[in-house]
Amino acid sequence: MGPDTRAGTRAAPDEVASFLARLTGLLLRSSGEGAVLIERTVRHTAHALGSDASVLLVPDGAALTLGTRGASRTVTLHGVPEVFRLDQVVALKPLVQDVQAGRIGVAEADRRPAAIETSRPPYPWWLKLLGIVLFTLGFAPLMQATWYEIGATAVLGTVAAVLAVTADRIPRYATVLPLVVSTAVSVITVEVFARDTSHGGPVLLMLPALFFFVPGDYLSAAAAELAAGYITTGAIRLVYSAFLLVQLYVGVLLGLFLTGTSTRAFFDIAAASDLPRWALFLSWIVFTTGTLLAFAIPFRLLPLLLLLVYVTVAVQSLATKAIGETGGTFVAAAVLAAAATRLALRPDRPPRLVLLLPGFFTLTVGSLGMRGLTTLAGGYVIEGFRDLLKLVTIVTAIAVGLVLGAVLAQPAVTSPSAEGG
Template sequence: MTAPIPEQQQENHDPDALHGFLRELTRFTLRFSGEGAEGVDRVVRGIARTYGGRAETVLVADGAVLSVTAGGRTLTSTVTAFPDVARLDRVVALKEFVERLRDTRPALSEAAAGLRRIETLPSPVPRWARGVGIVLFSLGFAPAVQPTWYEIGTTALLAALVAALTVLSERRPRLARVLPLVAATLVSLVTLGLLRPEHGHGGPVLIMLPALFFFVPGDLLSAATAELVGGFLTTGAVRLVYALVLLLQLYVGVLIGVAATGTSTDALFDTAQDTDLSRWVVVASWAVFTLGLILAFEVPWRLAGWVVGLVYLALGVQAAGTALAGEVVGTFVAAAALAATADLLARPPGRPPRLVLFLGGLFTLTVGSLGLRALTSLAGGHVLHGFHDLMDFVTIVTTIAVGLLAGAALVPARGLQA
C-alpha cells in the first residue's frame, strides 16, 4: 500500500497553486518593490525553482506576461500593476519574505497569506511625519542648488506647502495623478507672487527647485536609460516617457505661475547667488537629506546607518573623481561604485534590499533638475543657456546609466536566486 502524500507536498506540486502564487508575487513585486525588469524577473524565476517549477516573464513597466511550467503543464497569465517606491518598508519586508520562502519552502497557501500580510502592512510612520520627511528631504538638498541661507529659508516655506499638499493627496487619487503639476504651480505662485526674490538671491527657478526635488524624476530617468542600455527596451522606453511626462508637469506648473503673476519669462534665467554657507554646513546638509528620505519613503529606522553610508559614499567618490578628472568621470565612477557596493551589500541574507541601499545615493547623483532648468531657460528666451543645460542633462543622465551598468558588471552575477 502506497503511503499518502502529505497535503502540503501535494499543494506545493499543484501547478495551479504555484501559478496563482507566482502571479500574485509578480504583481506585488511590480507594484511595491521599485525594481527594474531584471530584478522582478530574477525574484519570480528564483521562487519558481524553489518550488520545483519554471517561470518566464515578459515585462513592461506596469505589467508582465507570466508563464509557469510545473507538473508537465504550462499556465500563462497577464499581470498589471503601477510601480511605486513610496513605501520602502514593503521592499524590505519583501526581501525578507523571499529569503524565508527559499529557506523553508512553506505551503503555497501559507506563502500567499504572508504576501497579503506584507501588502496590508500599516505605515511605520504617521502621515504628519512623512510630511516632515519631505521638508527635510528638500532642506538637505537646497545647499546643493545654492549654498546660501536664503535658499534654505525659502525652501523651508515652499517645502512645507509641498509636503502638506502631498500628504493631502494620499487619500485623493485624482489629485495624486497631477500632483507634480499642482505642486509646481503652487511653488511658482508663492515664489514669484509673494517672495519675489531679488536679483542677488539667484534665479527664481533655483529658489523653486529644492521644494520640487521630491517630484523631479532624475532617478527614474537614470533607471530608464540604464534599462535601455542594458537591453530592456520596452521597460526602459516606457519608464523614460513617464519620467519626461513628470518633468513636463513641473515645467508647465512653473509657467502657469509665471503667467498668473505677470512675471516676465526673462526672469527664468537661473543665475546663482554667491555662497554664504561653510563647507561643513553643506556636508552636514546631506545627513538632513537622508533623514528626510527615511521619513518620506518610510525606510525602517534600523536601516538608517546603511542608507547614510551609501549616500556619503556616492558623494565622496563623486567629489574625488570630479577633482581628479572632471564632472563626467566623477559621476561615472560614483555611479559604478554605488551600484557595485549596493549589490554586494544586499546579497547576504538579512541585509537591506539593493533598492533601499541604492536610492539615497542615486538621488545625490541624478540631475533631473537640470532638465527643468533647461526647459525654463528655453521658455525664457535664453536659448544658449537652455541648450547648455539640456546637453549637460543628457550627458550626466547617460553617464550615470552607463556607470550603473559598469558597477553591476564588476560583481558576479546573481543567477536566478532572489
C-alpha cells in the same frame, strides 16, 4: 524539517500561480528604479516551488506564464511603478529567501504578500510630511549654498509636502499632483522669494521643493534598462519620465502666467555662497533622514544608508576634481552600485534598491531637466540647451555606472532574492 517539505513538491498549481502572481505584482509596483531583476527573481522562486515561469515585462504591466505539472497558465498583471513604500520592498526580501530555501510552504508564502500589500506605512502622515520637508532642505545647498535658499525651501518644501500627503488621502488627485505642486511652488516663489535677484534665479529657489517629484530616478532607471537590453521597458519608462518632467515644467509656467510674470524671469544664476562647511556636511544627514521618512524606509537602516550617501558624495567630489563632472558622476554611480550590490547579497541586509536610492539622489540628475526646460522658456536658448545636453550626458553616465558597478560586484553564482528581493 522533514525530507520532503519543499513548497513545490506538494503545492497545487493554483496555489503556486496565486502566490507568484502576488509576488510579481508587488515587485512590479515597487520597480520605480527599474524592472531588470523582476524576471530573474520570479523565475528562481517559481523553480523553488516546482514550476517554470517566464515574465514579459513593461513598466506598468507583466504577463506571467507558469508551467506546473504539465499544465500551463498565463496571468496578466498591472501595477504603476513607484518607490514610495520601500518598507514593502524590504519585507519582500526575506519572503523570497524563505521560499527559495524551502523554509515555508506555498500556503504560508501566499499569505505573506497579502499582509505586505495591506500593511500600513511605518510612519504616520505627519512624519512623512516632515520627511519630505527634510528631504528638500537637505537638497537645497546643492542648488545654492545660501541661508536664503534654505529659508525659502523650508516654506516651499512644506507646501509641497502638504500637497503630497493630501494626495495620499485622495488618490484621484495623485495623477495631477506634479502639476499642482509645481504651480503652487511657482506662484509662491515668484510672489514672495524671487523679488530680489541677488538671491539667485527663481528656478534655483523652486527646485529643492520640487525635487521629491522630479523623475530623476525614472530617467536613470530607463537608461539602465536600455543599457541592460530591456529595450521596450526602458523606452516606455523614458517616455513616462519625460511626461512627468513636462508636467512639472507646465506647472511652473502656469505659476508665471497666474502672477503675470514674464518668462524672462527664468534666469539661471546662483547667488554667492554664505553657508559654512559644517552646514554643507550636516545637510546630508538631514537629507538621508528625510529620505527614510518620505519613502517609508525602516529607520534602523539610517546608519548604513548615511554611510553610502557620504561615500557617494566623497567619491563624486574627488573624481570630479580629477576627471570632470561627467566622469566623476560615472565613477560615483559605479562605486555606489558595486557597494549596494555586495551589501545586498547578505541575507541580513536590505534589497539593492533600498541601498541605492539615497546615494542615487545625491547625483541630482533630474534637476537638470527642469533647469533646461525653464531656461529655454525664459528665452535663454544656449544655456537651456546646455542644461538639456548635460542632462542626457549625466543620465547616461549614471546608468552605465550603475550597470558596470553591479556587474563588477556580482559573484559568479547569484542569489536573486539577495539582489533585488
